[in-house]
């Protein structure tokens with residue numbers, strides 16, 4: 715009896731995780747809602763990155779870029795922001811702590827030989843901007859292009875594209 719409940723619970727948990735990983739989708743009812751969701755996310759991400767870089771120790775920043783603690787804080791906040799718009803906990807954690815973390819760390823690793831020169835000619839805002847644009851590019855091309863969908867204002871079907879009147883191809 716007990717073990718059956720356990721198996722059922724495990725099954726439900728597993729099913730939820732698979733659904734999260736395979737089917738994370740954000741459905742917008744209009745192009746303006748879609749723009750608003752994305753722009754609010756990017757505005758917040760920008761602030762998070764500027765704050766993270768701003769609070770990194772001068773010496774560390776000069777030789778190695780941002781600290782792991784700062785990087786972790788940035789990813790933690792991005793995780794919260796992603797969860798805020800998708801409500802998918804596991805998926806948000808994966809994107810924030812696996813992809814974004816590695817992406818930013820990789821950026822500094824790839825620049826290690828020229829980092830001091832870049833540092834000499836950059837401000838903190840310049841470094842923040844560089845990281846932000848890297849993260850923005852990733853979300854635009856690799857994440858949001860896959861998870862955003864729309865609800866047609868007429869037939870209510872979920873579709874990949876809507877026109878300026880928020881209708882699908884068939885209804886417009």
Ligand SMILES: [Zn+2]
Pocket residue numbers: 866867868869870871881882883884885886
């Ligand atoms: Zn339609």
